[in-house]
Amino acid sequence: MGSAVPVPGSRGFSVVPGTVVPGAVPGPAARHRAGALAVLPVADGGPEGGPDGRPVLPPGPALRHDAYGRIVAVREAVAELVDPTGALEPCRMLGRPLGELLADIAPVDPAAGPEGLLVARLRRVTGAPLPVQIVAWPEAAGGAVLVLVPQAPAPEPAPVYGPTAADVERIAGLGHWEVDLATGSAWLSPVLAELLGLDHRPQRRAEGLLAALHPADRRGFARRWSALVADGTPLEADARLGDGTGRILQLHAALRPDGTVLGTASDVTARRQAEERLRALTQRFTDLLAVAPVGIALFDDDERLVKANQALCRLLGQGPEALRGRRADELLDLGAEAAAGAGPATPLLARPAGSAGSVSWSCTPRALRTRERGADGADAGAVWCELHVSVSVHDDGGVTHLVVFTDVTDARRVEASLRHQAMHDELTGLPNRRALSTTVSRLLAGPTARRTGVLFCDLDNFKRVNDSLGHDAGDELLVELAARLRERLPAGCAASRSAGDEFVVVCADVDLHGGLDALSATVAGILRTAIPVHGQLVRISATVGAAVGATIGADALPDPSRPDIDPTADPVEQVLRQERATELAGLEPAPGHPGTGDLMRFADAALFEAKSGGTGRFALADEAIMKGADEALRMETQLREAMVNDELVLHFQPVVGPDGRVQTAEALVRWQHPEQGLLFPDKFLPVAEAADLMGDLDRWVLRTAVREAAVWPPSGPDGVAPSVAVNLAGLLPGDPDFLDTVHDAVSRAGLPYDRLVLELVETCLADLPSTTLREMNELIAAGVRFAVDDFGTGYSSLSRLTGLPAQIVKLDRGFVRGVATGESDRAVARAVVDLTAAIGQICVAEGVEDTDQFAVLRDLGVHAYQGWLFARAMPVEAFTQLLRRGPLSPEDRAAG
Known part of the structure; x- marks a missing residue:
């Protein structure tokens, strides 16, 4: 090798x-x-x-x-x-x-x-x-x-x-250095010399390295250096440079066996700045959690609570330690949700269908279980919160749920109150007509459709209670009767207040109570009672009209998506709860059953039939009543068309003074029916009243009467034409358009205001609010006069006359009829005449039919007379000819 x-x-x-x-x-x-x-x-x-x-x-x-x-x-x-x-x-x-x-x-x-x-x-x-x-x-x-x-x-x-x-x-961004502990000499790599801002030379003293650091960081570095030299503890430290740039070096050093120290240094300024920014952001997030007014919680992969801010702790009435580790669904109050009709329970953190990965969503309010602080952990009412959930998936596959809880408990309470008001009567707390209609519609779509019963109950002589004891007494009586109905109605029945003194009972299955006849008798018996009101015992009864689903041929059309109604429980409560659940689930409400209106109309027609036979009776809708109701509906439609097509006509009956001169003419409406000929008010006014057409009828009469009166000839040598009197029953002072309607009719016709008399029954003129009185006074200042019609049939106290904002009092024909033969009637007439004269009002006697009545009334000082003794009501052409003939006398007796 x-x-x-x-x-x-x-x-x-x-x-x-x-x-x-x-x-x-x-x-x-x-x-x-x-x-x-x-x-x-x-x-x-x-x-x-x-x-x-x-x-x-x-x-x-x-x-x-x-x-x-x-x-x-x-x-x-x-x-x-x-x-x-x-x-x-x-x-x-x-x-x-x-x-x-x-x-x-x-x-x-x-x-x-x-x-x-x-x-x-x-x-x-x-x-x-x-x-x-x-x-x-x-x-x-x-x-x-x-x-x-x-x-x-x-x-x-x-x-x-x-x-x-x-x-x-340089590529690594690192420099290195070596110190010989024996000699104290140091060697710096060129890159480290550049980092320290020093000139590069092979050898320098170790103290020079320390001097390059920021003065504030030298002591800490020196302490770690001493530990390194003494026992070989590796040195790791961050230190700022002393050149004023703010740069930060990360220093590492280790002691070698030969007694030298080898170290590295890297510029970590950017990294530390980034870390500081991250720490600041983290701290801001922590501070935000602490001060956020909404509850915020973090849940881990297993949906267990990791962190909760103070707002959420306050909502739940528990500290963070008690909440930590709780599963998300353990926070829910499923009982409260079920009671509120929220539908099937779903997990708190259930993802939207089809979602995956990181995703955010909002969901409908959920009920959270809470505990009262300082109450030994006693359960308190549920807290309702809207949830906003954000799911983050980490690089390692872990999941974090960030959930924001917005407390909507008060908002839901207000919403529930408004929803209750929309479906319940303000005075009695019973369901109102809207809730009744929804319930009947739902029952007619269910399996008990043919056995669904509706009973209309009208209190007998309730108007007398209002007139004699005041409206407060009437309200108190209605509240007591509503309580009796709630307590005593059989199971499966519920009462509602339709309007005024009318209650309506709905029953899911009349067969459970012996049939409609027996149920009607039961309801009538509940309302036949004596109740103490304002210190007086008021005896009350009710007339009842009833109809059942079989009467209108209702067939069960069950909706499989809607749960059935329990015929032994309150049907209105069940239906309203189901409607709420449908709304919360985002489903469309069920359409109204087509037979709802017919069933309620036939029950109303049966009530009308029962009332025609007296008080305290009940009637069931049968074929004849249904036929009559259909005829009434047909007549209602024709009446609406008659007002549009001018098929109605006005007849006028004179009101004459002691000298026979016509002072006023009362406008009386007739209907020139295309099939039945001329119809008098007693034939069609009940239809108009039941159909809520009285206001429209009054407007038509007012516009037509002032238009025709504007061209009447004078009725006396003074050249002044008589006034026209219009009865108002549907258009009354205080109605939103009352003042504008009167002004518009008079100005369009060109009739002077002082030739218009508006007649109202005395109960419409009693206890008027200040705004209504201001409207009336505005018309009075323009010249319009108000008359109390049929005086004596309402309030029994003559002292009421002093408080009525009227200039004319019309003595009811019931007193005039016996004024010539009965001392009591004559005494009442005398008292009324004397009182009206004392307070500057004009007294007009109604229903004067013979000369004896006229003689007595004239001797009593009555100012004007109206009745067949002088003239019947007549068409406008005949009335115009009568005016041209001059003053009337009892001997003239014009026939209408």
């Missing part, structure tokens, strides 16, 4: 062609030049051990040979030096003896260069051998890693340069 070539100062390291002596280590001077190579692979796998425990070749022209001198690894740069044409593949060099590649290996002359380097000649495919210097690292197994440094340019065509040791240090 050849004789060994000793290397001076190499401490036993000798290289012969094809041979490396095991156990040899490079000397200090050799490591001066090779130091960068020695530390470079620390970042790159390194000669000190790659992933397989073997040294990794440095970049550039480097190779490895084994204990037998065979090449076992080679960089492409070596092949390029051997064959500049690039034809030589590195793999062809593997297994070849090192002597075939390198010739004349010898130590460098210490006078000519640094101690410890080798020189040799690199054999090439063409041309003369290339002089190279060699830096070698022995391996424990007996081989070595060699780096070849060409000493002359490679010949054409493609010169190849290998890196110098300084180049490798």
Whole structure:
């Protein structure tokens, strides 16, 4: 194999062609030049051990040979030096003896260069051998890693340069240094000298290295240096440079057996700045968690809680330690969700369907279980939170769930209150007409459709309670009756308040209660009672009209997607709960059943039939009633068309003064029906009232009456035409469009305001709010007069007259009828006349039919008279001719 070539100062390291002596280590001077190579692979796998425990070749022209001198690894740069044409593949060099590649290996002359380097000649495919210097690292197994440094340019065509040791240090961003503890001298690599901002010279004092550091960091470095020298503790430290640039060096040093210290230094300024920015971001994130007003939690791969901020701890009433490790689903209050009709329970962190990897989503509010602090861990009400979930998948496949909990408990409470208000009556708390309609529709779509019953209950004489005791008393009575219904209705039935004094009972299956007849009697019995109100015992009863699904031919059309209604439980509660669950699930609500309106209409028609026979009765919808209801519906449609097509007409009945002059004419509506001829109000006003058309009818009468009155001739020598009086029952003071409607009608007709009288029953004029009074006073100031119609049928106290905002009082015909023969009627008439005169009102007697009545009323001081004694109501043409004839007298008795 050849004789060994000793290397001076190499401490036993000798290289012969094809041979490396095991156990040899490079000397200090050799490591001066090779130091960068020695530390470079620390970042790159390194000669000190790659992933397989073997040294990794440095970049550039480097190779490895084994204990037998065979090449076992080679960089492409070596092949390029051997064959500049690039034809030589590195793999062809593997297994070849090192002597075939390198010739004349010898130590460098210490006078000519640094101690410890080798020189040799690199054999090439063409041309003369290339002089190279060699830096070698022995391996424990007996081989070595060699780096070849060409000493002359490679010949054409493609010169190849290998890196110098300084180049490798610069590439690695590392410098190295060595201190001889015996002499205190230090040696710095060129790269380290540049990092420290020092001039490069081979030797300097160790103290100079310490002086290059920032004064604030010198003491800490000195303490670690002392530990290194004293007991060999490896030195690891960061230190700032003292040049004011703020650069940071990472220093590593180790004590060698020969009493020297070998160290490395790298500029980690950028890395430390990045780490500081990361720490700042992390701290900001931690601070954000602490001060965030919403709950925030981190869950691990197993969906166990890792971290919870204070807001979430407050929501749940538990500390972070108590929450840590809890599974996500353990935070849910499934009982509260079920009670709220939230539908089937789903896992708290359930991914959206079809999602994978890192993903974010939001989900509907969930109920969280909470505990009251300071209450011995007692359970408290659920906290409802909207969830916003973000799932992050790490490089190692791990998963982190970031969950934001937004407390919506109060918002849900408000929402539930609004939803309750939308479906329940404000006064009694019973379900309202909307809830009733939804329930009936749902029942008609279920298996008990033909047995579904609806009972309309109208309180008898309830208006008298309001009129005599006041509206507060009426409200109190309604509340008490609602409570009785809730408590005493049979199972499977529920009450609702439709409007005013009308209750409606719905039953899922009337057969469970003996049929519709028996159930109607039961409901009527519940509402037949005596209740103390405002210190008085008020006896009350109700008239009931009922209909059942079989009456309208309802057939069960079960919806398999909707659960059935339990016929023994509250049907309204069940339906509203199911509707809420449908809404939360994002499903479309079921369409209304087409028979809902018919069933309720027929029950209402049965109520109308029952009321026609007196109070306290009940009636069931049968064929005749259904036919009547259909006829009423047909008449309602025709009435609507009549108002549009001007099929309605007005007749006018004079109101005359003691001198016979016509002062006012009351407008009375008639319907010129295309099939039934002229119809009087008693035939169609109930239809208009049931269909809520009274307001539209009043508007038509008002517009038509003022338009016709505007062209009436004068009724006396003063040249003034009579006023026109219009009865209002659907358009009342306080309605949103009342004032505008009156102003618009009068201005369009051109009628003076002082020729318009608006008649209302006394209950419409009592206890008016201030806004309504302001509207009335505005019209009164313009000249309009208000009249109390049918006075005496409402409030019994004459003192009420002083509080009514009216200028005219019309004495009801019930008192006028007996005024000539009955002392009590005459006494009432006298009291009314005297009181109206005292407070400056005009008293008009209604229903004057004979001369005896007229004589008595005239003697009592009545201001004006209306009745058949003077004239019946007549068409406008006849009324105009009557005005032209002059004053009327009882003997004239015009026929309508």
